[in-house]
Amino acid sequence: MSKEVPQPPLCDKIEHSYQLIGRKWVGLIIRSLIEEPKRFSEIHAYIPDLSKRVLNERLKELEESGIILRHVITSRPVRIEYSLTR
Template sequence: MLNRDCISSPSVESAFELLGKRWTGLILQALLNGQRRFKEVAESVPGVSDRMLSERFKELEEAGIVRRIVYPETPVRIEYTLTERGAALRPVIEHLREWALVHGVAEGKAKASPC
């Protein structure tokens, strides 16, 4: 059983604040499949603007979750990948996906839970 103090800790709140931002989950899902270019991630996150995607990437870089790799080519090639810290989110994302499917959240119809 979870300790209620752990659930309401500032670190959990900070994690939800960062990871709960719009588009962040979809961006992370795209990067779970490996290193991607900006355009590839944008295509896998329908509706996100380039400006918003760029902003989210910067936030995730600052948090040490995403690494931006610049290849000195002409034209310059930039790719994004998860850091070790970011890759550690894989089981969390997989559990959230499973929870959403079990509880009908994926369809936008959350089922009532007895808990």
């Protein structure tokens, strides 16, 4: 009989990162922001099969996790751009 060697637990931050990055659409959202900041509609146009509701949820999750920044541009009309953090 072979004995399984217990694996040490992963760092909570690493575990959370794996779970977040592994979610559906997150990789494509990050890919769409690699070259330059984009508005919601530009990200949606880059990933047309992604519903606006899910895109909104994923953007909030990525912002809360510190992966993207949400920048409000106070010109008329008000615009919101998303960009990757360092």
